[in-house]
Amino acid sequence: MRLFGTLYTARDAAHKRLAACLAEGKPLPFDLRGQLLYYVGPAPASPGHAVGPAGPTTSGRMDSYTPALLDAGLLGMIGKGKRSPEVIAAMKRNGAVYFGAVGGAAALIARRIKSSEVIAYEDLGTEAIHRFTVADFPAIVLIDSLGNDLYEIGPAKYRTLSQE
Amino acid sequence: MRTIEADRIGGTVYDLILKASYEAGEDVLSALQAARDKESSTLGCSILDQILENDRIAASEHIAICQDTGVCVIFMDIGQDVHITGGDLNETLCSAVRKAYTDGYLRKSMVDDPLYDRLNTKDNTPPVVHTRIVPGEKIDITVIPKGFGSENASAVRMLAPAAGETGVIDFVTEAVQSKGANACPPLIIGIGIGGTMESAAIMAKRMTARPLNTWNADPRYQALEEKILQRVNALGIGPAGVGGNCTALKVNIETAPTHIAGMPVAVNICCHAARHARTVL
Numbered sequence: 001m002r003l004f005g006t007l008y009t010a011r012d013a014a015h016k017r018l019a020a021c022l023a024e025g026k027p028l029p030f031d032l033r034g035q036l037l038y039y040v041g042p043a044p045a046s047p048g049h050a051v052g053p054a055g056p057t058t059s060g061r062m063d064s065y066t067p068a069l070l071d072a073g074l075l076g077m078i079g080k081g082k083r084s085p086e087v088i089a090a091m092k093r094n095g096a097v098y099f100g101a102v103g104g105a106a107a108l109i110a111r112r113i114k115s116s117e118v119i120a121y122e123d124l125g126t127e128a129i130h131r132f133t134v135a136d137f138p139a140i141v142l143i144d145s146l147g148n149d150l151y152e153i154g155p156a157k158y159r160t161l162s163q164e
Numbered sequence: 165m166r167t168i169e170a171d172r173i174g175g176t177v178y179d180l181i182l183k184a185s186y187e188a189g190e191d192v193l194s195a196l197q198a199a200r201d202k203e204s205s206t207l208g209c210s211i212l213d214q215i216l217e218n219d220r221i222a223a224s225e226h227i228a229i230c231q232d233t234g235v236c237v238i239f240m241d242i243g244q245d246v247h248i249t250g251g252d253l254n255e256t257l258c259s260a261v262r263k264a265y266t267d268g269y270l271r272k273s274m275v276d277d278p279l280y281d282r283l284n285t286k287d288n289t290p291p292v293v294h295t296r297i298v299p300g301e302k303i304d305i306t307v308i309p310k311g312f313g314s315e316n317a318s319a320v321r322m323l324a325p326a327a328g329e330t331g332v333i334d335f336v337t338e339a340v341q342s343k344g345a346n347a348c349p350p351l352i353i354g355i356g357i358g359g360t361m362e363s364a365a366i367m368a369k370r371m372t373a374r375p376l377n378t379w380n381a382d383p384r385y386q387a388l389e390e391k392i393l394q395r396v397n398a399l400g401i402g403p404a405g406v407g408g409n410c411t412a413l414k415v416n417i418e419t420a421p422t423h424i425a426g427m428p429v430a431v432n433i434c435c436h437a438a439r440h441a442r443t444v445l
Binding site: 013040041042043044045046049052053054055057058060080081082100102103104105106107108109110111125126138140142150151153154155156157158159160161 | 204205207211214215217218219221222225226227228229230231232233269270271272273282284286311313316337345346348395398399400401402404405406407408409435436437
C-alpha cells in the first residue's frame with residue numbers, strides 16, 4: 001500500500017508518557033482518535049531535508065502500552081515486527097490495523113516524508129512526538145482488523161523445515 | 165617502536181563511522197542482489213528492491229542507511245610496538261564518536277544509565293571498545309555502528325560439550341525463529357563458539373563484520389556455516405519477516421579453545437544494514 005497524509009510518531013519514551021496521561025485521566029498532547037502512530041526515532045535532518053533517515057523501530061516494545069491507546073481511539077500503527085496477543089485482541093475489538101514499513105529502509109522512507117514538526121515532548125529529542133506529512137509512503141498490512149497476521153501466514157508458506 | 169598520534173587514530177575512527185553509516189559494503193550489496201535474484205516471494209522481492217534502493221540513496225546522498233546508527237562498537241588490534249602519544253586513547257575515541265555523530269547527522273541513541281535514569285547522552289558516547297594486543301607496529305581498526313533491533317535478537321548459551329553440532333545448530337535456529345522477524349532480515353549471523361561467556365560474545369560480534377565472501381578456514385566449520393544457513397533459511401521467515409526463502413545472507417563462525425566442561429555459544433544477529441568499516445594504520 002501507499003500512504004498519504006498525516007502520521008504521528010511515538011516510540012518507547014513517548015509511549016510511557018502517553019500511557020501515564022491515560023492512566024491519570026489527563027488530556028493527551030494531541031487527539032489520537034482516527035490517527036496512525038508511526039514507531040520511529042528519526043535521525044537528524046541534514047540541510048535541505050524535512051527529516052533525517054526514518055525507518056520503523058521494533059513494535060513489540062510498545063505492546064504493553066498499545067491496547068489502552070487503541071481503546072482511546074487510535075486507528076492503527078506502523079512499525080516492524082510481531083505483536084502480542086493482547087495487542088491483536090485490542091485491534092480486533094477496535095477495528096484497527098497494523099502496518100509495516102521495511103526496517104532499515106530509512107533513507108528511502110525519509111524521501112516520502114514531506115514535512116515534520118515536533119508537537120510534544122520536545123525534551124525527548126528523537127523520541128519526541130513529531131507530526132509527519134507523508135506521500136507515497138510504502139507500507140504493508142501486517143495484521144488486519146480481523147487479526148490475520150502476516151508474520152504467521154507469510155512464513156508458513158515458505159517454511160520447508162518441519163515443526164519441532 | 166613506532167609512534168602514532170592519538171589525533172590520527174581519532175580522525176581515522178571519525179572517517180570510518182561516517183563511511184560505515186552511509187555506505188553498505190560491496191559484499192553486502194552483492195549478497196542482497198543474489199538474494200533478490202533467488203527469492204520466490206513477490207512481496208519478498210519488493211522488500212529487497214526497497215532495501216537495495218535505500219542503500220543506493222544513502223550512499224549517493226551521504227545520509228545514514230538506517231536511522232538507528234547504533235552503539236558505536238570499535239575493535240582495535242594494537243601492535244605491541246606502537247606507542248600512542250598526544251592524548252588519552254579512550255577520550256580520543258569518545259571525541260571521534262561525538263564529532264562524527266554530530267557532523268554526520270547520525271542519531272544519538274545512547275542513554276547514560278541502563279535501568280533507572282535512561283537519559284540520552286546527546287552525543288552517542290561512549291563507544292564500546294574492544295582492544296587486543298598483537299605483534300607488530302600497526303593498529304587495525306574496525307568500526308561497527310550496531311543497531312539494536314538486531315542486537316536485541318542476540319543470545320548466549322552455555323551448552324554442554326555433549327550437545328555437539330546439533331546443539332549449536334538448534335540453539336542458533338531457535339534464536340532466529342523466536343526473534344529473527346524483528347531483527348530486519350535478511351540477517352547476517354555472527355557466531356562465537358568456545359572461550360568463555362564474554363569471549364564467545366565478542367567473537368560473535370566480530371563475525372558480524374567478517375566479509376560475506378569469506379568462510380571459516382577449517383572445512384568442518386565452513387560446512388557448519390553452510391548447514392546453519394540452510395536451516396535458518398528453511399524457517400521461511402524471509403525478507404522483513406513476512407515470508408520468503410531468504411532469512412539470512414550469511415553465517416560467520418569464529419572459534420576459540422575452551423574448558424573441558426563447557427561449550428559457550430554466542431549468536432550476534434546483524435540486520436541487512438550490516439554496517440562496518442575497517443582500516444589499518
